[in-house]
Amino acid sequence: MTTLATRTDDLAELRASVHDWCRAHVPADWRRAQTGVGDAEFVAFQQAWFQELRAAGWAVPHWPAEWGGGLSAAEQMVLYQELAAADAPRLVLAFVSIHHAAATLLTAGTDEQRARHLPAILDGEIWVQGFSEPEAGSDLASLRTTARREPRDGGDVFVVNGQKLWASGALHADWCLLLARSDPAAPKRRGISYLLMDMRSPGLDVRPIRNAVGDGHFCEIFLNDVEIPAANLVGPENAGWQVAQATLSAERGMTMLELAERLGNVGLRALVETCRRPDERGHRPIDDSRVADRLAGFDTEIAGLRALCRDLVERHDTGSVGPADASVVKVYYSELLQRMTGFAAELAGLDALSELHKPASSGWESGAWLLDFIGSWEWTIPGGTNEIQRTIIGERGLGLPREP
Structure with missing residues (x-):
């Protein structure tokens, strides 16, 4: 019989194990080494760090046990707490692969698709999400990229034409999760097919969208008669x-466990350090009662976020997640992140405005506060803007009348 004391002992043992492992394996001075690096150095570092975690059994704790995961929600919480406390690098490059691609394959993929791609992801296969378009960002159902089914000698293919926008990490990706309109005559939510696209396919053109400091995290993907085998269709056609x-549920659900711990450990710790740093007159922001009050407020909000995330994952395991629960967490996290990084950028002063680079393998709380604040908007817009999330909360969660 498994008792509460037994489970508590097991968690304490896991915590000690992860703590010791981090002391031995987290790369020393990785933040400095990953600041301002080129694409090749970033990819090599990320791939090596992924394999370190994989060897320990902690790269994909949210996957089923038969695929290399199997940790409970409580165990995942302990793992992410210790990784965050040790300031371990984030799996930035593998984010879409281990969360979005895996969730799609495990939920709706065929046995062949899972057998082909899940082991490959563990070996380092990189995925990108091809959802948003120039005129279909927050309203994905309005997408215009077309997928026309045609016969070929080796079997049917979908011939795809169109453009995808804001594809994070597309320059490094091997495969793409692609949404395309396969029945233009159907209502907009009923004529879309979900496809797995090889990024080495003829007719593909990936172009980075360089920002003001030269980063090309976001990309455009142009598709000109790209052929995708019908065997790469996920779920029913249309x-x-x-x-x-x-x-999208995976993005707003399981991923939040790690992000909440990062915000509570790395983010809040860095913010407190910024507040303790004296200015040119020797004044420390933390000695101002208004600043101390804001810090206490952030600490309280993070505690609430952690509780929400754990509850969401536990109810996901039991199949009792509500239709708007993931949207609540997404809005809460993204706006808390935005407030924290914005407040930190104010306190950091002019020095923060001159930072042009942040560690490539960090999250949105690197301590380069202006860049973190700019990056925080990435969470309030993609995956359904917060305005759309509030509509979901109102209509599906609270039962309010639908928008006209």
Whole structure:
């Protein structure tokens, strides 16, 4: 019989194990080494760090046990707490692969698709999400990229034409989770198919969108008669919208456990350090009662976020997640992140405005506060803007009348 004391002992043992492992394996001075690096150095570092975690059994704790995961929600919480406390690098490059791609394959993929791609992801296969378009960002159902089914000698293919926008990490990706309109005559949410696209396919053109400091994290993907085998269709044809909801749910669900711990450990710790740093007159922001009050408020909000995330994952395991629960967490996290990084940028002063680079393998709380604040908007817009999330909360969560 498993008792509460037994489970508590097991968690304490896991915590000690992860703590010791981090002391031995987290790369020393990785933040400095990863600041201002080129693409090749970033990819090599990320791939090596992923394999370190994989060897320890902690790269994909949220996956089923038969695929290399199997940790409970409580165990995942302990793992992410210790990784954050040790200031371990984040799996930035593998984020879409281990969360969105895996959730899609596990929820709606075929046995062949899972057998092909899940082991490959563990070996380092990189994925990108091809959802948003120039005129279909927050409203994904309005996408215009087309997928026309045609026969070929080796079997049917989908011939895809169109453009995808804001594709994070597309320059490094091997495969793409692609939404395309396969039935232009159907209502907009019923004529979309979900496809797995090889990024080495003829007719693909990936172009980075360089920002003011030269980073090209976001990319455009142009598709000109790209052929995708029908065997790469996920779920029923023209039912890709429903499949996509599993992908977006993964983004707002399991991923938040790690992000909440990062915000509570790395982010809040860095913010407190900034507040303790004296200015040119020797004044420390933390000695101002208004600043101390804001810090206490952030600490309280993070405690609430952690509780929400754990509850969401535990109810996901039991199948009792509400239709708007993931949207609540997404809004809460993204706006808390934005407030914290904005407040930190104010306190950091002019020095923060001159930072042009942040560690490539860090999260959105690197301590380069202006860049972190700019990056925080990445969480309030993609995956369904916060305005859309509030509509979901109102209509599906609270039962309010639908928008006209």
